[in-house]
Each structure stands twice: as C-alpha cells, then as structure tokens.
Amino acid sequence: MKGLLQRELVATLRTRGSVINPLGFLLLSILLFAIADPGVRDEQSKDLSSVFWVLILLTNMLSLDAMFRRDFDSGALEQMLISAHMPFVAILARIFVHWLGSGLLITLFVPLLGLLLGLRPEMFLPIMLVLLVGTPALSLLGSIGAALTVGFSRGGAILALLILPLFLPVLIFGNASVAAVVSGQAYTAPLVWLALCSSVALTLAPWATWAALKISVEMQ
C-alpha cells in the first residue's frame, strides 16, 4: 500500500503541470465570470453556487483523461491487471492521489475563490466542508469514465459525454449545499446527501473502474 501511494505521489510531483493547469483554469474562469457578470458576486444571486459547481465539474474533467493514460501507454496497466495483489487498493490509491491533486487542492483554494466571488469569510469554512465531502465522488465516478476511454487515442470528448451525466447527483446536492450556505440557511440535509453520493461512489466505483480497465486493455 505504501509503495503504491508513494509511486503515485512521486509521479504526480514530477508532472506538476497536470495539477496546476486545471487549477489555473478554475481560477481564471471564475475570474472571468466575476468580470463578465458582476451580479454573480451579489450574495442574493442564485447563480453563484451553480456557476461555482459547474466550473468545478469541468475542472475535474480536465484532469480525468490523464488518470490512466500514461499507465496504458507504458504497459504499467497490463502489469497491474496481471500482478496486483489487491486490485481494489491499487485503483483506490490512484483515485486518491487524483483527488489530492484536484478535489482537495480546490478545497484549499476556496478562500481565494471566495474572495473573487465576493463571499464573506465566515462562509469559507462551510463551503470547504461541502467541497471536502462532495469532490471525492467526482474523482471516483470520473475514474470509471477515464478507464473506459483510455483505449481511445482521443477519448476526451467521449469522456465528457459519459461522465457529466454521472456527476449530476453531485451537482444537485453540492449546488443545494453551497446555496444554503450562501443564503445563511441550514445546509446539513444536502450535505448528508452529498456524503451519501461520495460513499456510494467509494464502494462501487473502484470495481467498475477495474472492470473498465480490463475491457480497455483487452480491446487493443
């Protein structure tokens, strides 16, 4: 387990661009929204939370395509299929490190994003909590699509078509949570639903990803 995580972390650190570029995309696009429509910064605006979540989904999509691509091209994926002692753990290590570089990183940048969107500082912590609970589902569900499309040389567009519908529950409850936080209402109920999305994804997605990877490797 340690060896697996270590490898993923080292490999991610050596391709920093794959983490920094999506984050830059998120920062810039939120900035663009704030410039193009100053009304979005109004706390009464209903748009804010939906814009926020849609951009997070799109940012996540950007980094998904690379999730298994390098392993597929180098043949490391074949070795994983043949030799993995515990496939579930090997897949989960990869998804976890993807989440560290996407979901967790975005969560840590919430104060900065919040400033761009004109949120009051006391909202930062609740929104960070919402993201912490919701973003694991994105990496987990996304890994299924990434595994299915890894065999296509240009799988990006198909990946989006496959995965965005799967992201819908996360979008709905995530949006509801952030909207509740911003309007000062209780946000526990949507947050619990969001946690449910993540835990269901955690139990099912690694198996689906494993099966999808097998299909992709067999198709070549």
Added chain:
Amino acid sequence: MLDNPPSQTYNADQAAAHDNEPLLRTSTLVCQRDHQDLFEPLDLTVMPGDCLELLGPNGSGKSTLLRTLAGLHSQFSGEYKSVGLVYQGHRLGLDELLSPLENLAWFSGLQDQALDRSEALRLLARLGLLEQAHTPCQRLSAGQQRRAAIARWLMAPQSLWLLDEPFNALDVQSQQLLNELLSEHCAGGGAVICATHLILQVAEKTTVQLQPQSGSDL
C-alpha cells in the same frame, strides 16, 4: 476466461514443493482476433525447468498467445491453466517518470511485498544499470529501459515468465546476458515461454512453431 484469472499467488517455494505439477497447461487452445482463428490448436505442457522458444512468422499470433496466457486477451477457444506468472509485452510496463529502482518498488508494492533494496541494486548492477538506478526511465535509452524491465522479472516471485520478443533493442552483450539469465532461471526450476525471432542460446530448450491457421475461410 476473465472471470477466472489464473491464481496469482504462487511463489518459488511452492513451485519447488510441487515439482511434478505443470506450471502451465493448454489444451486445444486457439486464439482469435476479429473472429479469425490465428493458429492450429495448441497443446502445451510447461514443467519447471522448461524453456519454450515460440517461433512463427509475423502475424502468426505469438503475441496474442502470450497475452491470452497472461489473461489479457479473452477471444480464444480451448482451455488453459496456469500458475501466477510474469508477463513482458511489447510495452515495457515501466513508468517513464520513475527511476528503475522506483519502478521496482512500485512493482513490489503491487504484489504487496516490501522491496529488498540491496537485492534490487545487485540485480541492476548485474544488468549494468547501477549508475542509472535513480534516473527517470524516460531519460534512459531503449536498451537500458529493456534491461530495467528485465530486473522486474528477476525480482518477481513467480517462476513462469512469458516474454514477448525480449531481445528487441538489446545490444550484443545484453543479448548474451539475457540468454544467460534465461538459462539460470530455468536451471533454478523456473520456466520461460519466449516469443522471438532470434534463436535462443539456451542449452535445453523446446521449440514451438506456431502454424498459421491453414483452413482460413477467406
């Protein structure tokens, strides 16, 4: 079939204990690609110590046969049964961002074992990669990458090796070294199935010539 992958946990000690058990057995195995049979039905039995040289023209299904035996190809008829194995395809299975040593550590981790660092360095030294042990694989030459992949088989606890043209990109000395390593592995109770266009320089070997399917219904 995929649902019944070959048993994955089989180490050298166990292999020695079951000296009379075949490591691999196929009966009337035929691989297909796009619903076309690739070769005549194959009956193989691989015992510990066997070295099988797999010959055949391009497109005769050598790679597909090895992929099938490794569980990576599901279009086949007939049966096969195998112990845990090491597979080396055309893709080396090395992460280019990681050094040879880190790749070995990852591979050990995959099999839920801790890396024996001194053993790994000893093997890399034997393969002439000691200086490159900490260099990311993308900065190694094609032949050096090949040799780094060889270290992975040598580290693996499995005793059956499936090798798909392992001599590619190797210089003359490395080819000789690889022949020596294969001989040693077989002498130590391991077994090798090697698809190749170079004739193996191994003392005791069996040659299997893949016959392209004659009754091709085109």
